[in-house]
Amino acid sequence: MPFSLAGRDIISIKDFKREEIDEILRLTDAFEPLADRGSDMLKGKIMATLFFEPSTRTKLSFESAMHRLGGEVIGFAGSMGTSVEKGENLADTVRVVENYADVLVVRHPLEGAARLAAEFASVPVINAGSGAEEHPTQALLDLYTIRRELGRIDGLKVALVGDLRYGRTVHSLAYALSLYDIKLYLVSPEILRMRKEVLAGIRGRVDVVETEDLAGILPELDVVYVTRIQKERFADPAEYEEVKGSYRLTSAMLSRLKPTGIVMHPLPRVDEVDYDVDRIPQARYFKQVRYGLLVRMFLLASVLGAI
Amino acid sequence: MPFSLAGRDIISIKDFKREEIDEILRLTDAFEPLADRGSDMLKGKIMATLFFEPSTRTKLSFESAMHRLGGEVIGFAGSMGTSVEKGENLADTVRVVENYADVLVVRHPLEGAARLAAEFASVPVINAGSGAEEHPTQALLDLYTIRRELGRIDGLKVALVGDLRYGRTVHSLAYALSLYDIKLYLVSPEILRMRKEVLAGIRGRVDVVETEDLAGILPELDVVYVTRIQKERFADPAEYEEVKGSYRLTSAMLSRLKPTGIVMHPLPRVDEVDYDVDRIPQARYFKQVRYGLLVRMFLLASVLGAI
């Protein structure tokens, strides 16, 4: 039977086998021309964005993807002014909104929220980030970026740098990368080391090195994936001040990155990637944004059964 | 002359004769297939949602209805960040926005606001809730639900339960039901009894029984319409705590409802309908949501002259 995501939920990267991910990455290529000239593939379809916490970039990316395919968008951002504020629970919200849309895109501060939404919804649910762990479409677009820019994922040396403890994107990505034959460097200050449960999930399948020393490993790397150190994740502001400058990339520092290496970042950045890095040829974080659009176009078209 | 809503405003359920309402309910059926597969009926048309107070569910319902018919949506929710905050009055807002849209959907905390908007607008205005009294599209979708689920409205025994004083939906609904040959039970704690002016409007036309005893009348009922007791309507929190649990439906309690009876709720619910009620066959509140979409599709298509 050919691969199909029709009617499926996209909740966790862990729900996908490597072969499925490879197929997603391969099929996404076909959406490049549709992103440029538009399409009627999802004409008459409606996507609802249920964003219980703000994320403008992710929301705009999904909205653009839906419109590029000819579909329409409804939704809300923030719980302010929603039924949620009146005390409605997530299951009820989902069972109401599924009457208004053909696919739900859910972002929620709580772990497991997207999964719960999918259990109640009769239409496909796409997780746009829930709790600190899952952000599957970000992981897919990160893989797609690596594959598009470097031609393959197997055999690469990849470093995840910065906040590996609270950063939601790196948890999904670390798992996704562990499906490939790579060497994974986890580079962070002691206090922001990768969570034990994530480590447990990937160790044994992939060669993992934890280190605090980015400079030392930089010349070996194919991919430097930097994440923002999010102030709002720290209970103690002093702790934040202490670590925030530790893993800041500059063009001087990156002169030791090989020419074929690439620098990625899920954005928004604050100051962990210096603006002078934008001009080095290895910078890929704005291309990543573009690739994210393509991946989300593919996912929307797929779960809605249009391909 | 055939029935037509083209160019008309939908402000109050009281503006409609019973024959007109019957025609609306009958014609709404035709929009079921359009809700599933979409339509170009309102292609090129724009609906503006002017929501001066938040109501995510109602807003999403209208937006979905417009998109299902191929139309577009603009608008705002909350007065924050709008010209209104700069001191603009409603009449000016309407005379500005009517240049941008073909139909205005207005929600406002003040009594009479939607009527005022309609007086100034040269395009049709649909009231999506104004003040504590009027919510005509909710009343129409409630009637449509009863008719679709029970095949008729005449001859039924209907109970409105909960907050009959502050709940906007029950005022429009009580009036709408009074156009039919029904027996109406008004079930509430003393402090939340139906307003005198609403009672005055329906008494004489319909058989009304006011009671605090839901359990006693339950076996007789065809329709149990439960409303949320809205905390924000109470000046005194203690008063709220005292009454909120009084009219809470459970599946145990509803075992005494006849098999052909139905349970309705305008949603969102907080805890006035227990979650175990979702599983009993008489629960219809999520179907109500779906029917609301159909009714709003019909109304939009009608006032815009597309049918």
Place this chain on the structure above:
Amino acid sequence: MPFSLAGRDIISIKDFKREEIDEILRLTDAFEPLADRGSDMLKGKIMATLFFEPSTRTKLSFESAMHRLGGEVIGFAGSMGTSVEKGENLADTVRVVENYADVLVVRHPLEGAARLAAEFASVPVINAGSGAEEHPTQALLDLYTIRRELGRIDGLKVALVGDLRYGRTVHSLAYALSLYDIKLYLVSPEILRMRKEVLAGIRGRVDVVETEDLAGILPELDVVYVTRIQKERFADPAEYEEVKGSYRLTSAMLSRLKPTGIVMHPLPRVDEVDYDVDRIPQARYFKQVRYGLLVRMFLLASVLGAI
């Protein structure tokens, strides 16, 4: 070579020669029928509204313009809940969002922000107001209104009335008017006189009279352009109270305006134009709103290369 705005940014009215403005005004006429019946001219195109400060009217005007041409809209209003709140800078926001849209409409509280956005964006940027000085699409719609209502701009006597110091619309408009052969009256209280730098830019090219006496010049005027005295611009509330009533138009006062004169206002008004003025034949401020839609339709179609 024929006139073309394809791919151009619309940042400042100062970027345009008089001949170009005349051509914009002339070509806008053709969009009148499209505003009424819709069009597929921009089908498949996406406009992103990046509103870093609220402006509902301007936002709705652009959104309606885009939808009337068959295009789609994404965007945000206010920096709340956006990446901006997480510390992202404008250049990064632009380089992200340009991946999601074909044209960016930017509103920003800071001088020069739209220009900066245009420098980083690979897609056209339209300035929807930045800082206290520039609001080019408002200036163009104001000119268009005068031309449509009076048949010409050259030879007219135009008064700008009210807050000439803080009012963003009058700065762009004063400059635009200075390209024509007009007599310009600047009517304001001493404390709200036109900024020196704006005066410097127009003096010599156009006959300018500064005065505090509106009544005295009223019988001569062809155009009375009134602006709101914006409370939020005053550091001292007492100062606001002192001046706000000084330049309030009433129908009695306007009985001295000639029959062919017109009254304009960028809206929203608070109380600087009495409601009884709405009924005099010279009132044009709601027509101005309609004309703004046409001008923005033209600009969007033009920069996107559709005409």
